[in-house]
Amino acid sequence: MTQLFGDPSDTREEILAATYRALQTHGYAELTIDRIGEEFEKSISLIYHHFDDKDDVLVSCLEFMLDQYEHGHTGVSVDEPDAIEEIIESVLDPACSSEEQSLVSSLVELRAQAAHDPEYRAHFDRSDQVFRDRFAAIIRAGIDTGAYNASCDPDAVADTIHTALIGAMVRRATTDSTEWINAVETELQAYLRAQIYT
Amino acid sequence: MTQLFGDPSDTREEILAATYRALQTHGYAELTIDRIGEEFEKSISLIYHHFDDKDDVLVSCLEFMLDQYEHGHTGVSVDEPDAIEEIIESVLDPACSSEEQSLVSSLVELRAQAAHDPEYRAHFDRSDQVFRDRFAAIIRAGIDTGAYNASCDPDAVADTIHTALIGAMVRRATTDSTEWINAVETELQAYLRAQIYT
DNA sequence: TATTGTTGATTGAACGTTCAATCAATACGA
DNA sequence: TCGTATTGATTGAACGTTCAATCAACAATA
Numbered sequence: 371m372t373q374l375f376g377d378p379s380d381t382r383e384e385i386l387a388a389t390y391r392a393l394q395t396h397g398y399a400e401l402t403i404d405r406i407g408e409e410f411e412k413s414i415s416l417i418y419h420h421f422d423d424k425d426d427v428l429v430s431c432l433e434f435m436l437d438q439y440e441h442g443h444t445g446v447s448v449d450e451p452d453a454i455e456e457i458i459e460s461v462l463d464p465a466c467s468s469e470e471q472s473l474v475s476s477l478v479e480l481r482a483q484a485a486h487d488p489e490y491r492a493h494f495d496r497s498d499q500v501f502r503d504r505f506a507a508i509i510r511a512g513i514d515t516g517a518y519n520a521s522c523d524p525d526a527v528a529d530t531i532h533t534a535l536i537g538a539m540v541r542r543a544t545t546d547s548t549e550w551i552n553a554v555e556t557e558l559q560a561y562l563r564a565q566i567y568t
Numbered sequence: 569m570t571q572l573f574g575d576p577s578d579t580r581e582e583i584l585a586a587t588y589r590a591l592q593t594h595g596y597a598e599l600t601i602d603r604i605g606e607e608f609e610k611s612i613s614l615i616y617h618h619f620d621d622k623d624d625v626l627v628s629c630l631e632f633m634l635d636q637y638e639h640g641h642t643g644v645s646v647d648e649p650d651a652i653e654e655i656i657e658s659v660l661d662p663a664c665s666s667e668e669q670s671l672v673s674s675l676v677e678l679r680a681q682a683a684h685d686p687e688y689r690a691h692f693d694r695s696d697q698v699f700r701d702r703f704a705a706i707i708r709a710g711i712d713t714g715a716y717n718a719s720c721d722p723d724a725v726a727d728t729i730h731t732a733l734i735g736a737m738v739r740r741a742t743t744d745s746t747e748w749i750n751a752v753e754t755e756l757q758a759y760l761r762a763q764i765y766t
Numbered sequence: 767t768a769t770t771g772t773t774g775a776t777t778g779a780a781c782g783t784t785c786a787a788t789c790a791a792t793a794c795g796a
Numbered sequence: 797t798c799g800t801a802t803t804g805a806t807t808g809a810a811c812g813t814t815c816a817a818t819c820a821a822c823a824a825t826a
Binding site: 381412413414415416419420 | 770774
């Protein structure tokens, strides 16, 4: 997961990797071009040779990560039977590395930019579609194998789980409280099973 | 709802009202002290006589709104039998005034600040508690009247609904897509009823 | 030579914040 | 009652910093 930007093959990718690192250490709010420069071996002004502006770098970084995710899980993983349950579990894992947590925090901050910036908005539109479609595909695969209930609506369930997980990530990133985490995990699993089985 | 800042009784409240208006027209990202000043009859520097800094104004504005909400709904409304269903419906109302929508957008942007700013974080900690407790109280009231199932866990259901609604608001504020909205509403109502009845 | 990559220095604007000064109102003392 | 402190509200102008973005020059490569 941290080797997302393992070996940048390009100056462009070097910049994206530096951006990723700067994002992880400073978060979006404190992220400046200079701070990206600190993580980048070469000159700051070189960034403007490869990207239009600061937001272009950030959005490109997001796009890169999403592409990696998409191609990493290219074939619909029928392999894992309880794939969604495991995703819920990992998002709501009470003990979660601070690195992962700071990445989630940054993603939450970045998503908030989509409230006023069309380029971020376009990205998260696509992002939501990718995850939603993946959830739906997993459910459909389960239906095909006969493990899941054929009369449930894969798209509706996928959208609901995805929406709830966004809420969970936002809540984690923006509050100190944690008591809700276990309860929400239990309830989401219960909801999912109720829809998917019987 | 818009008359939240109906008649500011104070210079302090005038500033908060101006902040609210500036927030609604510009959003958080484009919000400057000058823009607040445009909505404020008196001088910009007067703001610093009443508040520590820019964020203090914003957080105070949030606190004011939350207080208003809290005191407006002080008594647990047992009056409405399907209060939670209606709240879900209103948050996921497909046709939603652009004023309400822009307020939600701003709230999403403001919540994102809690990812790195302790003062925002403290506010949204309290905010979550207020809403969660309200949901739980409604459910408990339903159990007391015998309308709801006594063996469900009010706190867990409350936290889950609240988390999902945060996700829904964030998704609405940060993407253009709307197809998911109706599906998610249906599913949330289904989940709620499954937990609350029988 | 032409093109692409790279650099350090510089620019210009935006923005939050400060500050000295003015004003209105109230309280106080003679 | 009249003058005098005192206080809080209010103002406009200015300051200092941050930061994204530009630019002219240099290196490398083909």
